[in-house]
Amino acid sequence: MKARVLPTGETVSALGLGTWRMGERRENRVQEMAAIRLALDLGMTVIDTAEMYADGGAEELVGHALSDGTSLRDRAFLVSKVYPQNASRAGVVAACERSLRRLRTDRIELYLLHWRGQYPLAETVAGFEALRRAGKIRYWGVSNLDLSDMQELWGVPQGSGAVVNQVLYNLGRRGVEWDLLPWLQKHQVLTMAYSPLDQARLMTHEGLGKMAQEKGMTSSQLALAWLLRQAGVIAIPKSARPERLREFAKAAEFALSVQDLGQLDRLFSPPERALPLEML
């Protein structure tokens, strides 16, 4: 599995598993827990969740899946997110404690501000740093922050401690390439691409399907390989189906040529000007 390097030198898998829409229905529980465990076996050790997903149900599912008494938990790099309305100095700490309980663990590897809300970034950062010092989170970062927000974050005390910005990024939504992605790469902040399959919309794109077939890949593999070829980019596709997870895990093995990239640029145009960051 391809890896990415954190500022401490620690490495994380370039491909992880998303859990949005998991933990919502009791009848899917067994399949979803199996998917989380399979992702780890396949080397997709970044598991992305949030207090928002299924109202804490996704965190509970992840906690249950990993607490089987073996070393599963230690192999996972858990990512969770705090709601902006909980992101005051004290609110971040309280929300994290609740997430830790649902996740049945004593630390979260990476804790993100889900999107920007009413609290000043300095307050949220102070809460994150307190959690980091207490060993309750190992790293912190942000999500859905555009370039001007990142620049503002860099101006607050310890704001440059963010290691990740998780943003909407896939072949069909390439706006970040104009200025945000280069800025993140320059400042050694990993870009975590969410909805890397554009919530399955890419799967019905005819041109992508044709190109993937010619290359002996599936559309999802081509979409993920395109993201993963870039320095500092992590992709977190979601599926609860084992055959799809196996497909995802192989995506990083495919190399794309300059001709392939040109063909993809013709199918999915790169941005020609600065665009506001899209989010779901």
Ligand SMILES: NC(=O)c1ccc[n+]([C@@H]2O[C@H](COP(=O)([O-])OP(=O)(O)OC[C@H]3O[C@@H](n4cnc5c(N)ncnc54)[C@H](OP(=O)(O)O)[C@@H]3O)[C@@H](O)[C@H]2O)c1
């Ligand atoms: N920070 C944020 O604001 C934010 C926002 C959105 C998402 N996220 C994170 O990013 C993760 C991934 O994004 P996402 O879940 O929005 O979208 P995604 O990963 O782009 O797409 C997931 C959807 O595609 C389907 N799918 C996967 N492979 C497929 C295939 N081969 N053929 C047809 N359908 C396929 C999945 O269904 P099955 O499960 O049935 O396979 C699922 O419905 C989320 O789960 C979440 O952890 C973060």
